[in-house]
Amino acid sequence: MSDGARIDRFLEMMAAERGASRNTLAAYARDLTQAAELMKATLGDAGLEDLRGLMASYRGLAASSAARKLSALRQFYAFLVDEGDRADNPTLDIARPSTRRPLPRILSHNHVDALFAAAEEEASGEHPPRAAVRMLLMLELLYGSGLRASELVSLPRRSVQASGEFVMIRGKGDKDRLVPLSQRSRRVMDRWLPHIASDSAWLFPSGKSHLSRIRLYQLLRELAARAGVDPMAVSPHVLRHAFATHLLEGGADLRALQMMLGHADIATTEIYTHVDSARLVELVNKRHPLAHMDAVRGR
Structure with a gap:
């Protein structure tokens, strides 16, 4: 089966079973089609070394973009395994590019x-x-x-x-x-x-x-x-x-x-807790049982 047919089947599954939005489907289609074009081997039959070479070609991208592309590949190969098209998911042995979520800008x-x-x-x-x-x-x-x-x-x-x-x-x-x-x-x-x-x-x-x-x-x-x-x-x-x-x-x-x-x-959602550090410190100092012990002992 060609890579194009496999990708189409994967997208159909994502739409029907997982309710993926049009934008999500379009992003998966772009990432997987690009991977198929860059891959020397057939994408659906690629091995671990093929995929490591592919991820190496993404080094010039932002870590978040490379991580998104790897995520698309992982889900694609998991689908092929579920469908019986292959026995393994080679992306499980590839480390996810480390990303750091930027802190949101806020107004005072x-x-x-x-x-x-x-x-x-x-x-x-x-x-x-x-x-x-x-x-x-x-x-x-x-x-x-x-x-x-x-x-x-x-x-x-x-x-x-x-x-x-x-x-x-x-x-x-x-x-x-x-x-x-x-x-x-x-x-x-x-x-x-x-x-x-x-x-x-x-x-x-x-x-x-x-x-x-x-x-x-x-x-x-x-x-x-x-x-x-x-x-x-x-x-x-x-x-x-x-x-x-x-x-x-x-x-x-x-x-x-x-x-x-x-x-x-x-x-x-947890990213918003970064601004609450002062309140958390105050909470520990005032509400923790040890704080009450100090007050009783007159410290």
Whole structure:
């Protein structure tokens, strides 16, 4: 069987059995097709030395890119083993390129306060501009609920639950999750809904579709400039990071945060614990039984 046919079968399995998204399937297809082109032997029949030579050709790539390509190969060969096309998975003997997940950029509480102060002032009054109310609601949802930019702009109008306490999000991998709305967000939502048609498909309509991610970035950075915050330090993703970090600082449970952010792996959520080190040290010093023993002994 040709490599192309094997790759097609693998992609069909990933789509049907694992529900892989279109973007994930496209990435697997690119990585495996490229590997087949670089490999001297047939990809499906390659041995350990063939694959070591292939990974050596990836040395010029970022470690994260090489690791992604190895992950695609591992899953591909695991599929071939399951299908009985080969007896072993040679990638299991290849070390994963070491990667270091970059720490997220976050905004300070003062910067967040400045953004909200500017947005709330612009949306105040008896008849505030429609765009100002929209901007305030988008800010509330980005920082108050931790939505991704793509999730925010593509929110259907019907995603807002009847109770007003949750919003239904279609996230990565087309997975749905319920995200709680703060009381602040619900109040601004009530102010925004009269500005859009009752039969609108989108919560943030624009032209024949919804607001674009690029326009969202532009609006946020324009707001940051008016608020006296460096526009280059502000983006939807930075506000999502701030939501997670500040929630952890307030004592949020990591599992609950994982659900709200829509992370498939809690290891992705754990990156936010880096900013909480000071609170953890204080917790040990004040709450650990040994701290109470010291207090009793008068130390």
